[in-house]
Amino acid sequence: MQILTPHVYWAQRHAEIFLRVELSDAKNLDISLHQNNTLHFRALGHGAKGDNEYKFSLEFLEPVKPEIDHRSTQRQVDIKIRKQRERWWDRLTLQEKKPLFLAPDFDRWLDESDAETELQAQEEQKISKINVESRVREDPYLGLKKGYLFMYNLVQFLGFSWIFVNMTVRLFILGQDSFYDTFHTTADMMYFCQILAVFEVVNPLLGLVKTGLYPAMIQVAGRNVVLFVIFGCLEEMQSKPIVFFVFYAWSSIEIFRYPFYMLACISTEWKLLTWLRYNLWIPLYPLGVISEAVAVIQSLPIFDETRLFSLPLPGFSGRSVSFSYTLQIYLVLMFLGLFVNFRHLYKQRQRRYRCRKRKTH
Numbered sequence: 381m382q383i384l385t386p387h388v389y390w391a392q393r394h395a396e397i398f399l400r401v402e403l404s405d406a407k408n409l410d411i412s413l414h415q416n417n418t419l420h421f422r423a424l425g426h427g428a429k430g431d432n433e434y435k436f437s438l439e440f441l442e443p444v445k446p447e448i449d450h451r452s453t454q455r456q457v458d459i460k461i462r463k464q465r466e467r468w469w470d471r472l473t474l475q476e477k478k479p480l481f482l483a484p485d486f487d488r489w490l491d492e493s494d495a496e497t498e499l500q501a502q503e504e505q506k507i508s509k510i511n512v513e514s515r516v517r518e519d520p521y522l523g524l525k526k527g528y529l530f531m532y533n534l535v536q537f538l539g540f541s542w543i544f545v546n547m548t549v550r551l552f553i554l555g556q557d558s559f560y561d562t563f564h565t566t567a568d569m570m571y572f573c574q575i576l577a578v579f580e581v582v583n584p585l586l587g588l589v590k591t592g593l594y595p596a597m598i599q600v601a602g603r604n605v606v607l608f609v610i611f612g613c614l615e616e617m618q619s620k621p622i623v624f625f626v627f628y629a630w631s632s633i634e635i636f637r638y639p640f641y642m643l644a645c646i647s648t649e650w651k652l653l654t655w656l657r658y659n660l661w662i663p664l665y666p667l668g669v670i671s672e673a674v675a676v677i678q679s680l681p682i683f684d685e686t687r688l689f690s691l692p693l694p695g696f697s698g699r700s701v702s703f704s705y706t707l708q709i710y711l712v713l714m715f716l717g718l719f720v721n722f723r724h725l726y727k728q729r730q731r732r733y734r735c736r737k738r739k740t741h
């Protein structure tokens with residue numbers, strides 16, 4: 381039997397060296413370290429030249445620790461070696477010329493600055509773990525708070541799911557006809573969910589969640605104006621198709637946002653759900669605001685006609701200022717609110733993916 385050299389791929393971190401030996405079903409592994417910096421490898425396995433004995437030696441640039449971790453899988457042999465001094469190496473081997481059988485492992489490859497970022501992220505993770513653990517020790521009501529938040533999110537999730545499923549099923553069955561009675565079929569549940577949504581503002585006020593207070597206020601107040609004032613008070617608005625678009629935009633995001641929070645309460649994360657929570661708003665938020673704006677615009681002549689909520693002018697008997705003027709100011713506020721919340725959601729998204737990127741690199 382010939383003795384051959386396998387292909388070896390390598391990568392490093394500040395503290396470790398990773399070697400991947402391309403040898404499947406490796407047996408009789410003999411991996412040893414000599415004089416602190418020379419690795420000898422010998423094994424029987426299936427490599428580039430079929431079933432054979434393969435071996436190689438590597439004299440490392442600097443001394444490494446004597447203990448070697450290795451794991452043989454069906455496809456390869458993974459070896460992890462710890463450096464004696466935690467520092468970045470310019471190359472793997474003492475000899476400047478790279479051995480022919482050695483190549484970078486691009487699956488694991490990081491350059492020095494990426495490796496530093498990874499190290500930093502690991503440190504931050506450790507610190508936040510310690511913080512969480514100490515918070516758990518410090519806060520005797522943490523379980524109660526998490527339980528309350530979990531229940532709150534569950535109820536909202538069920539409420540918005542009911543609305544979303546109801547509207548979707550009716551859309552499939554009735555087509556466009558379903559637009560006209562969205563309000564009559566789903567308003568009670570929407571009232572319930574949006575009254576409950578006042579807790580979106582209460583929760584950060586009580587320090588239960590890290591939500592920005594103003595974005596939450598804008599969100600809740602903005603939706604409740606449309607729901608209770610525009611749709612709730614004007615019967616003429618209730619049978620308009622725009623109700624469908626407003627309710628659909630709201631419920632489409634909430635069926636993902638609330639389960640995302642539920643999982644956060646039990647320290648769990650589903651990548652797809654996180655992705656949906658932090659991306660779906662990009663098309664939905666402008667669509668939602670545009671739909672709400674259309675609803676407000678459609679209500680203006682109705683307020684002019686019915687004089688509902690109009691402000692009596694003192695000294696001008698029988699004359700009043702129509703509520704539609706207030707709503708026109710509100711329309712401007714809406715777009716300011718859209719800007720504030722869009723920026724907030726964008727920052728939340730950046731924050732989430734910055735943390736994730738650090739974790740996965």
Ligand SMILES: CCCCCCCCCCCCC[C@@H](O)CC(=O)SCCNC(=O)CCNC(=O)[C@H](O)C(C)(C)COP(=O)(O)OP(=O)(O)OC[C@H]1O[C@@H](n2cnc3c(N)ncnc32)[C@H](O)[C@@H]1OP(=O)(O)O
Nearest residue numbers: 589590591592595596602629633641661664668714717728
């Ligand atoms: C009468 C005067 C009226 C004046 C108002 C005038 C302006 C009106 C403007 C109206 C515009 C509104 C338009 C709107 O209605 C349109 C739509 O909604 S369209 C549909 C699309 N919409 C969306 O996508 C927005 C959905 N809403 C939100 O995302 C939130 O409400 C918002 C406050 C905007 C942002 O959320 P938040 O700041 O909480 O961000 P995060 O989700 O990243 O959470 C931060 C951390 O807090 C934890 N958290 C938050 N809530 C909970 C909870 N309930 N349970 C558990 N944990 C929670 C979350 O996990 C994050 O923690 P970590 O950082 O550790 O991950």
